[in-house]
Amino acid sequence: MTTPQAGARDGRGGPVIALDAMGGDHGPREAVRGAVRAVREHGLRVVLVGRRAEVARLLAEEEAVGAMPVLHAEDALAMHEGALASWRRPRSSVAVACKLIRQGEASALVSAGSTGGVVATSTVRLRTQQGIMRPALAVALPTRPRxxxxxxxxxxxxxKPEMLVQFAHLGAAYARSAFGVEEPRVAMLTIGSEPGKGNRLARKTAELLTAAAAQAPHATRLDFRGNVxxxxxxxxxxxxxxxxxxxxxxxxxxxxxxVxxxxxxxxxxxxxxxxxxxGSLLQRRALRELRDRLDSDTYGGAVLLGLNGSVVMAHGASRAPAIERACLLAHDLTSGGISEEVRSRVQAAARTARRPRLGAAEDHAR
Amino acid sequence: MTTPQAGARDGRGGPVIALDAMGGDHGPREAVRGAVRAVREHGLRVVLVGRRAEVARLLAEEEAVGAMPVLHAEDALAMHEGALASWRRPRSSVAVACKLIRQGEASALVSAGSTGGVVATSTVRLRTQQGIMRPALAVALPTRPRxxxxxxxxxxxxxKPEMLVQFAHLGAAYARSAFGVEEPRVAMLTIGSEPGKGNRLARKTAELLTAAAAQAPHATRLDFRGNVxxxxxxxxxxxxxxxxxxxxxxxxxxxxxxVxxxxxxxxxxxxxxxxxxxGSLLQRRALRELRDRLDSDTYGGAVLLGLNGSVVMAHGASRAPAIERACLLAHDLTSGGISEEVRSRVQAAARTARRPRLGAAEDHAR
Known part of the structure; x- marks a missing residue:
């Protein structure tokens, strides 16, 4: 079993990333190029999963034969295929990558395949962490300072409201593992910033989040800042x-x-x-840089949280640099200890749920 | 009773607009200035509703005494006040303006007051048009060509799904009355563009909209284009x-x-x-024009549809030009015959609902 080690990007002992070589609009070439950059420039440990002959040929073109292992998968999820059709295919590169994670040979999956297919396949094959009701898809918006x-x-x-409370913990674990935020500030999206605004789901969720935040402070408590x-x-x-x-x-x-x-x-x-x-000639460069910053690929892609293994989904249109960034994000999440963080948060939440807790009305009055 | 007349902006016989002089962050001055522009530059018929002495003084400052009638209202909705508190105040300028509409002395209300307060007050005091379950708030996004x-x-x-089908008719009536769109193309907002995507509400609504669109074509049928x-x-x-x-x-x-x-x-x-x-010095003007175009005030504000009378809500931060545009929108909606359009659509939908209709499954197969 590969043991994730915090901060290791030195190519020895860091988490192993199973990269779906077949996903994405631009085919295996961009995936392989991205993998080569992740390995060569950042010292990450990557296993390429896909049709061996094709992947090996592309590795040779990059003069990177032997730079990383290739695991054969004879099938691949199609970009247009529905979620249901996708997870029924046991020999797809995504399914084979999930198997590698289940066997403890890898800690994370990176794919530029169709979101629906990757979500469905990895949810069924990796399963949710103990105590987690549903996995959630998380994206990092290009805000500043972070x-x-x-x-x-x-x-x-x-x-359901209870799921959204778990999502708050999953998001907090993400912020802590990937961005090093000690006490992530959590808010709920609704309409109107005052308490009690929103639809039924939002109102009930805000109540539960307020109650969760009122628990005695410990490493896993929620810093709930209310509605946004x-x-x-x-x-x-x-x-x-x-x-x-x-x-x-x-x-x-x-x-x-x-945008x-x-x-x-x-x-x-x-x-x-x-x-x-x-005027625009003078500014072309400044604006190109801005466009890059606002590009949703920049932050490495969407992450499916709450499964037994990190799953990072690069955008379908990803080129090599986006694949590279997705690998870095997968590495940071895993070596930042996101699984352990989620586990301890869920356990703490379960413990406090068993204790008699203050009513929501009293919590509001604090 | 003031009879709305299509297209009239000549100051004689056009619809009368009751303008809440007290709403908005900048107080009565901007409302009065906007009203003066609406009357002088576009020949609209406006009644100012608010504290008579204050409004008269501001009219005098604009050298516009006598340019339009002033109706006294001793109270005003506060910007921070909740919806419930607002509609309980029978002497607020919004409530008095609604009374004017109920009495047939005006056809539309324009206010820059708090959205919650204006929605609650006008919903209770104007009531929904016959057959309409709920009023809906509509905004015109700054898209092109329209x-x-x-x-x-x-x-x-x-x-509920049935409400959303009515909203589709309300929106179509808006597009036709205000922008002259003969057969408005309607879509439903969801996640994933294929049929069957979305949450329970969206899936059921799409089914009903598909069925509504499959009805024999007539002036009030829905041109449903599917999901966006x-x-x-x-x-x-x-x-x-x-x-x-x-x-x-x-x-x-x-x-x-x-944005x-x-x-x-x-x-x-x-x-x-x-x-x-x-470079930016050379482009300042081009960018300022763009900012103005994307400014949400440009299109005259949000409209509450489905009540007995048009209600246009200018943004709380509106200055005189935004008030002026809101008055123009109220005029266009009313003289474009939005009430009649809504009435005939609702009646047609009720007639077809009474007829046995094709099942949703068959509709999908068409």
Whole structure:
């Protein structure tokens, strides 16, 4: 069994990442290139999973034969395939990578395959950590000074309040493992920032989160800061924003669409007159850097939290640099001890749930 | 009774707009200034509702005494006040304006007061049009070539599928009355564009919308184009996007926040180096125009649809130009015959609902 070691990027003893070589719109070439960069430039330990002959040929093209092991998988999930169809395929590269994790030979999966297929396959094959009801999809928004984690970004369209409380713990564990945030600030996404605002799910969830935050302080307590609204998502004032998978997915895609729309409108405005055009030549570089920063790939992709093994999903359109970043994120989560962090949080929450606790009304009055 | 007349902006015979002079962060001055512009520059018919002495003094400052009637209201909704507290105040300017509409002396209400207060007060005092379950808050997104209407943007946090079908008709009536769209294209906001995606509410709603669209074509049928996702909101490919008030509010605020965030990041990027700074001087005007276009005030504010009378809510921070635009929107909706359009759509939907209709499964197979 590979033991994850904190901070190790030296190629010896760090966590092993099983990389799905077959996923993504650009095929195995970009995956292999990304893997080579992850290994050569960051000393990560990567196993490529996919059609051996094809992957070996691409490794040879990169002059990287022998740089990392290749595990054969004869099948691959199609990008257009539904979630159900995907998890029924036991010989897909994603399924074989999951098997490697179950056997203790790897700690994390990285894939640029279809989100639905990877979520379904890894949920069924890795299973949730003990005590976790559902895995949640987490994304790191490009806020400053550090990213805000939004979850659930789409794994569970219909959720229960108790699940959202667990998502808060999963998000806090992510912030701590990957970004080193000691006491992550958690908020709930709703409409209206005052307590009691929102739909039934949000109102009940806020009650439970308030109660969880009122527990005696210990390493795993929640620092619940209350409600945030859609326009707070990019304000960078909290570390974790919790919501159900339907709302989270709509919010995430609304943000992505609006950023893209605005950058495009800026581009058009800047070339709309001769004077503006002259100005834009001077600024091309500054704007390209901004575009890169706001690019959702920059933060390494979405993470499926709560399973027995870290699962990082790079965007389907990922090129080698995005694959490389996804591998780095998988490495940081695993060597940052996210599994242990989730385990101790869930256990602590279960213990306090067994103790008689204060009623929600009393909690509010504090 | 004032009879709304289509297209009239000539100051004679057009619909009368009751303008809440007391609402908004900047107090009565901006409301009065906006009203004066609406009357003088567009020939609209406006009644100012608020504290008579104060409003008269401001009219005198604008040299506009006698330009429009003033109706006294001794009370005003506070910006911070909750919805419940607001609708209990029978002498607020919003309540008095609603009374004017009920008496047939005005056709529309315009206010920059707190959304919660105006929604609650006008819903209780104007009541929903016959056959309408709930009013919906609609906003026009700054898409091109013409605005996309998003509703419900926050009036109903917990909604039923049947309500969302009515919202589709309300949105279509808005697109037709205000923007002259003959057959508005309607879509539902969800996660994943394929049929069957989304949470329980979205799946059931899509079924009902598909069935409604399959009815024999007539003037009031729905042109349902299926699902859209968050990143499609600003694509300008449909005229109406339907969702529940919780999701709609989160999506709207996520878009607004992301646009603001991106413009700010662009501003920073453009002044980050001396060269970029030089460029930005050349482009200042182009970017200011863009900011104005993306400013949510530009389209005249949010509209509460489905009541006996048009209700247009300008943003709380509205200055005179935003009030002026809100008055224009109220005028266009009313003289475009939105009430009649809603009435005929609801009646047609009720008639077809009484007829035996095809099952949803058959509809899907078409």
């Amino acid at each position: 990213p805000t984690i939004l979850l659930d970004a789409g794994a569970n369209a219909d959720a 609204e859609g326009h707070d998502l990019l304000a960078g004032e909290v570390d974790v924003v919790v919501t159900d998978g339907f709302t989270g997915n709509v919010a995430l895609k609304s943000v992505e669409g609006a 893209r729309f605005t950058l495009q409108a800026v581009g058009e405005a800047m070339t709309s007159t001769t004077i503006a055009k002259a | 605005p996309t209407i998003l509703l419900d943007a926050g009036a109903n946090a917990d909604a 996702e968050g990143h499609d909101l600003l694509a300008g490919e449909v005229d109406v996007v339907v969702t529940d008030g919780f999701t709609g509010n989160v999506a709207l605020k996520s878009v607004e926040g992301a 603001r965030f991106t413009l700010q990041a662009v501003g920073e990027a453009m002044t980050s180096t001396t060269i970029a700074k030089a």
